[in-house]
Amino acid sequence: MRLYSQHLLGTIVLSVLVVCIALGGGFQLNEVGARAMAQGGAFAARASDPSAIYFNPAGLGFQGSSIYLGTTFIMPKVTFYGPSNLSLNDETKMVDQTFTPINIYGTYELNDNIHIGLGVTNPYGLGTEWPANWAGQYITQKIDLTSFFITPTIAYKVNDQLSVGAGLNYVTGKVTMKIGTSIPFNGNPPIVNLDLSATGIGFNAGIIYKLIPDLSLGLSYRSSVKLDASGTAKFDPNYTLLSLPNGDATATITLPATGFVGVAYKAMKNLEVEADYQYIGWSSYNELAIGFKADPTKNEVMTKNYQDTYILRFGAEYTMDDIQLRAGYIYDHSPVLTKYVDPMLPDANRNGYSIGVGYKICEQWRVDASYFFLKFDQRKAENTVIAFDGTYNMTATLIGIDIGYTF
Amino acid sequence: MKQYIVLFITLAALIAALLIGCTDSAPTGPVIGLGNSTVTKYVSVGNSLTAGYQSAGLYKSAQLYSYPNLISQQLTKAGATIGTFQQPYWPDPGTPDPSTGKASRYIIIGWSGTTPIIGPAGEALTAGAPENAATLARPYDNLGIPGIPLLGFIDMTGNYNGTNTSAGLNTGIGYAILRQPAGTTSVFHQAAALQPDLVTFWLGANDVLGFAVGGGLIAATGNSPTPSATFQYLYNQALDSLRHALPNAKIVVGNIPYVTSVPFFTTVNPLVAPHIPSGYYMYYQKHLTTGMSMATTTLTEAYSPLITLKGQAYATLLGVSTCQFWRDALGTSFSYSALQAVGIDSSKPFGFHPQNPWPDALILDSLEIAMATNSVNDFNTTIASVAAAHHAALVDFNGFFNNVKANGIVIAGEKYTADYITGEIFSLDGVHPSDRGYGIVANEYIKVINASFGMNVPLVNVSALPKLSAPLSKVGNGKIDPVLPFGAFNSLDLLFSPSVQ
Numbered sequence: 001m002r003l004y005s006q007h008l009l010g011t012i013v014l015s016v017l018v019v020c021i022a023l024g025g026g027f028q029l030n031e032v033g034a035r036a037m038a039q040g041g042a043f044a045a046r047a048s049d050p051s052a053i054y055f056n057p058a059g060l061g062f063q064g065s066s067i068y069l070g071t072t073f074i075m076p077k078v079t080f081y082g083p084s085n086l087s088l089n090d091e092t093k094m095v096d097q098t099f100t101p102i103n104i105y106g107t108y109e110l111n112d113n114i115h116i117g118l119g120v121t122n123p124y125g126l127g128t129e130w131p132a133n134w135a136g137q138y139i140t141q142k143i144d145l146t147s148f149f150i151t152p153t154i155a156y157k158v159n160d161q162l163s164v165g166a167g168l169n170y171v172t173g174k175v176t177m178k179i180g181t182s183i184p185f186n187g188n189p190p191i192v193n194l195d196l197s198a199t200g201i202g203f204n205a206g207i208i209y210k211l212i213p214d215l216s217l218g219l220s221y222r223s224s225v226k227l228d229a230s231g232t233a234k235f236d237p238n239y240t241l242l243s244l245p246n247g248d249a250t251a252t253i254t255l256p257a258t259g260f261v262g263v264a265y266k267a268m269k270n271l272e273v274e275a276d277y278q279y280i281g282w283s284s285y286n287e288l289a290i291g292f293k294a295d296p297t298k299n300e301v302m303t304k305n306y307q308d309t310y311i312l313r314f315g316a317e318y319t320m321d322d323i324q325l326r327a328g329y330i331y332d333h334s335p336v337l338t339k340y341v342d343p344m345l346p347d348a349n350r351n352g353y354s355i356g357v358g359y360k361i362c363e364q365w366r367v368d369a370s371y372f373f374l375k376f377d378q379r380k381a382e383n384t385v386i387a388f389d390g391t392y393n394m395t396a397t398l399i400g401i402d403i404g405y406t407f
Numbered sequence: 408m409k410q411y412i413v414l415f416i417t418l419a420a421l422i423a424a425l426l427i428g429c430t431d432s433a434p435t436g437p438v439i440g441l442g443n444s445t446v447t448k449y450v451s452v453g454n455s456l457t458a459g460y461q462s463a464g465l466y467k468s469a470q471l472y473s474y475p476n477l478i479s480q481q482l483t484k485a486g487a488t489i490g491t492f493q494q495p496y497w498p499d500p501g502t503p504d505p506s507t508g509k510a511s512r513y514i515i516i517g518w519s520g521t522t523p524i525i526g527p528a529g530e531a532l533t534a535g536a537p538e539n540a541a542t543l544a545r546p547y548d549n550l551g552i553p554g555i556p557l558l559g560f561i562d563m564t565g566n567y568n569g570t571n572t573s574a575g576l577n578t579g580i581g582y583a584i585l586r587q588p589a590g591t592t593s594v595f596h597q598a599a600a601l602q603p604d605l606v607t608f609w610l611g612a613n614d615v616l617g618f619a620v621g622g623g624l625i626a627a628t629g630n631s632p633t634p635s636a637t638f639q640y641l642y643n644q645a646l647d648s649l650r651h652a653l654p655n656a657k658i659v660v661g662n663i664p665y666v667t668s669v670p671f672f673t674t675v676n677p678l679v680a681p682h683i684p685s686g687y688y689m690y691y692q693k694h695l696t697t698g699m700s701m702a703t704t705t706l707t708e709a710y711s712p713l714i715t716l717k718g719q720a721y722a723t724l725l726g727v728s729t730c731q732f733w734r735d736a737l738g739t740s741f742s743y744s745a746l747q748a749v750g751i752d753s754s755k756p757f758g759f760h761p762q763n764p765w766p767d768a769l770i771l772d773s774l775e776i777a778m779a780t781n782s783v784n785d786f787n788t789t790i791a792s793v794a795a796a797h798h799a800a801l802v803d804f805n806g807f808f809n810n811v812k813a814n815g816i817v818i819a820g821e822k823y824t825a826d827y828i829t830g831e832i833f834s835l836d837g838v839h840p841s842d843r844g845y846g847i848v849a850n851e852y853i854k855v856i857n858a859s860f861g862m863n864v865p866l867v868n869v870s871a872l873p874k875l876s877a878p879l880s881k882v883g884n885g886k887i888d889p890v891l892p893f894g895a896f897n898s899l900d901l902l903f904s905p906s907v908q
Binding site for chain 1: 411412415419431433434435436437439481518816817818819820821822828829830831865866867868869870873874875876877
C-alpha cells in the first residue's frame with residue numbers, strides 16, 4: 001500500500017506540474033489553497049492542511065500523508081481616469097485577464113515526528129495589460145510576472161504541543177513586458193518586447209505552539225528571493241536607422257520577504273477562529289531596472305520605492321459532519337506611495353471578504369471551494385514621478401478550488 | 408444542519424451581491440472654469456518665441472502650435488469667449504531667408520549614415536504675406552514679432568519693431584504683422600486698441616540672445632547686450648503704458664532664460680571635445696578679437712567656452728588647412744591679403760594653431776557667457792520688480808529652463824530634456840521650442856494664470872502634440888550628431904539682430 005501511494009503521489013504531482021506549468025501567474029498572491037483563502041488567509045497558527053508548506057511549514061508536523069492541489073481564478077478589474085496632470089479625465093479600462101495561479105502539495109509522514117512535503121506554488125506574480133496606443137503607452141502596455149516556487153519541506157513534531165518546520169524555495173521567474181519607446185519623430189513608436197527569465201533560491205521556516213489544546217500560536221517567515229533575470233529585448237517596429245538596443249537584456253527583481261504571526265482559537269466545539277498579521281518586506285522592490293547589453297546608455301530604471309507593509313487577516317471555520325463553512329476578512333495596506341502609483345501595477349489599500357465551503361466526499365477525498373472579493377479603495381495618483389496622475393478604480397474577484405486526498 | 412447551510416448560503420449570496428454592486432463611480436474630472444473672471448479678448452506680445460517661430464522659420468503648421476494659440480484654445484475650453492484667436496499665418500513653407508529668397512525653415516534634408524542632415528531645403532515660397540492679412544480688418548491677437556528687442560514694443564520708428572528692413576521701408580516681418588507704415592503704429596498701440604482683458608507679455612530675450620547667438624559679435628548692438636539701466640527704463644515704460652491703457656486687464660509676463668540653457672550652445676561641445684587629440688588645444692579668438700589669438704581650450708575644462716550650433720559645420724574642418732569660415736562670412740569681400748593683414752594664415756591647421764584660430768563668431772567664451780548671464784540676471788530682477796509694481800503675474804522661465812537643463816522633465820512617462828532633437832523641447836534651430844516645447848511653455852503660463860487669477864484653465868495635453876517630421880523608414884535616435892550645412896544658421900543671426908527684418 002505504501003509503495004502504491006508513493007507511486008500515485010509521484011504520478012499526480014508530475015502530471016499536474018506538466019499541465020499547470022503552462023498556466024499563468026497573477027498579482028502578489030497569498031491564494032495558495034482554497035481552504036485558507038476562504039478564511040481570509042488566516043491560517044498560519046493552524047496550517048492544518050498541506051498549504052502549510054506555504055503558510056507555516058511547522059503545520060506539517062500535525063498532519064498525515066496527503067495530496068492537495070488546485071487553482072485560483074483571479075479576475076481583476078481596473079479602470080483609469082486621467083491623466084489629470086494633462087487636464088484629462090478619460091476612462092481607460094485595463095484589458096480583462098484571468099490569472100490562474102496553482103498550488104500542488106504532497107505531504108508524507110516519515111514517522112511520528114518527521115514529516116516531509118513538496119509544494120509548487122505561484123506566490124508572486126502580476127500582470128496588467130492596457131489597450132494599444134493608450135495615454136500611458138510609454139509607461140507600460142503589458143507586463144506579466146510569473147514565479148514558481150518549488151518548496152521541499154521538512155517538519156519536526158517535538159511533542160503534541162510543538163512543531164517546527166523549514167523549507168527550501170527553488171524559484172523560477174519569468175517576466176514579459178511591452179513598453180513604448182519614445183522617439184523624437186512622428187510615427188508609431190517602437191514597442192520594446194522584453195522576455196526575461198531567472199532562477200533563485202530562498203528558504204522558509206515556521207513554528208506552531210499549542211498553548212492549550214484549543215489555543216494555537218503560529219509564526220512563520222519566508223525569505224526574499226533575488227531574481228537576476230536575463231533574456232532578450234526586441235523592438236517593433238525596428239526602424240533601420242534607430243540604434244535601438246535589440247538583443248540581450250537583463251532585469252533584477254527581488255521578491256519580498258514575508259512573515260506571519262497568527263493565533264487560532266477553538267471558540268466552540270465546531271468553530272475555529274483565527275487572526276493573523278502578515279508582514280511583507282516590499283521595500284526590497286525599490287526599482288525595476290532594465291539593462292540593454294547592446295547600449296547600456298539606454299538602460300531604464302523605474303523607481304518604485306515600495307514600502308514595507310502588512311495585511312490583517314481574520315477567518316473562521318464551522319464544521320458540521322462532512323461539511324465545513326468558512327468566512328474571512330482581510331485588510332491589505334498598500335505598499336505603494338501616492339507619487340509612485342503607476343499603471344504597471346496600480347495598487348491601493350483594500351478590504352477583502354471571503355466565504356467558502358469544504359466537503360468531505362469520503363474518508364480519502366475532500367474538495368474545497370472559495371469565493372473572495374477584493375474591494376480596493378479608490379486611488380488618486382497625484383504628483384507622480386512619471387507625471388501620469390489620475391484615479392484608479394479597482395476590484396478583484398477570486399474563485400478558488402482545491403481537491404485533497406488523504407492516504 | 409440543513410438550515411445552517413441554507414442560512415450560510417443566503418448570507419454569502421447577500422454579501423456577494425452587495426460587494427459586486429459597489430464598484431466605484433467615475434471620479435469627477437478636474438474643475439474647469441475661469442473662476443470669477445471673464446475673458447473676452449486675449450492678446451499676446453512678444454518676439455519670435457511668441458510668434459510661434461520654429462526651426463528657423465515662421466510657417467503655419469508650426470504657428471498653429473504657438474503658445475498663445477494653445478493658451479487661447481485652453482481658455483476657450485474654460486469658458487472664455489474670445490472667438491477665433493487671430494494669428495498672421497504664413498502658408499508653409501513660411502517666411503523667407505533674405506539672403507537666398509527661399510524659405511528659411513530647417514528640415515531634415517537627408518541622412519549621412521545614421522545622422523540627419525539639417526538645414527534649409529531651398530523650398531520655394533508660396534506667399535509673401537500672411538494668408539489673412541487682407542481680410543482681417545483689425546490687429547492680430549498674436550502680436551509676436553520675430554527679432555524684436557524690448558524697445559520694439561513702443562517703437563514707432565520701425566527701426567526696432569521690424570516694420571523696416573535694411574533693404575527698404577515697410578517690407579519686414581513686423582510690417583506684415585502690424586500692417587501699418589512706420590510712424591503710424593506700434594505693437595503697444597495695436598495691443599491697446601484690442602482692449603484685451605488678458606495679456607501675455609514676453610520680451611527681452613533678444614536683448615541678450617542676439618548678442619549670444621552671434622558668438623558675442625553683433626555689430627548692431629555694439630557687441631554687447633542691452634545695458635541693464637536701459638532695459639530697466641524700457642521695461643518700466645512698457646508696463647506703465649500697458650497698465651495705463653488697460654487698467655483692469657490681467658497681465659502675465661515671462662522672464663528670460665539663460666542663453667546657455669538652449670541646445671544652440673550646449674550641443675556641439677560634447678560632440679567636438681572627444682576629437683581634440685590629447686595634448687592639443689583649440690585656439691580661438693577671444694571676445695572682440697579679429698586676428699590671431701592665443702586663447703586655448705579643450706572644451707572639457709571648467710567654464711569652457713561654448714561652440715554655437717552654427718559652429719558644428721566648421722568643427723568638421725578642425726585641423727584642416729582652410730579659411731572656409733572667412734570665405735563664407737566675408738563672401739565677395741573675402742581676400743587672402745585681408746586675412747594676412749591681421750595675422751591669419753590659412754595654411755595652418757584650422758582651430759589648432761594661433762594663426763588660424765576658431766572664429767569669435769562661432770564661440771561664446773567665458774567672458775561673453777558672463778556678460779550674457781549678468782545681463783539676464785539684471786533683466787530678470789527688473790522684470791520681477793516691475794511686474795509686481797504693475798500687478799502683473801510672473802512666469803519664471805529662467806528657473807523652469809534651468810531645471811529642464813539640469814534634470815529634464817517627464818510627462819506621461821516620456822522624458823523631455825534640453826538636448827538637441829532627442830530632447831524634444833527644442834526645434835531644429837536649437838533655440839526655439841518645438842510643437843511640444845511650445846505646449847510645455849503654454850502650460851507654464853496657464854499654471855501661473857490659474858494660480859494668480861483664481862482660474863481653472865485646463866493644461867495643454869502635451870503628449871497629443873506632434874513631434875518632428877522625418878521619414879520614418881530612415882530615422883535616427885539616441886545621440887544624434889547633426890550634420891549642418893555651412894552657413895545653415897546664417898538666418899538666425901539676422902533674426903536676432905535687433906534692427907533687422
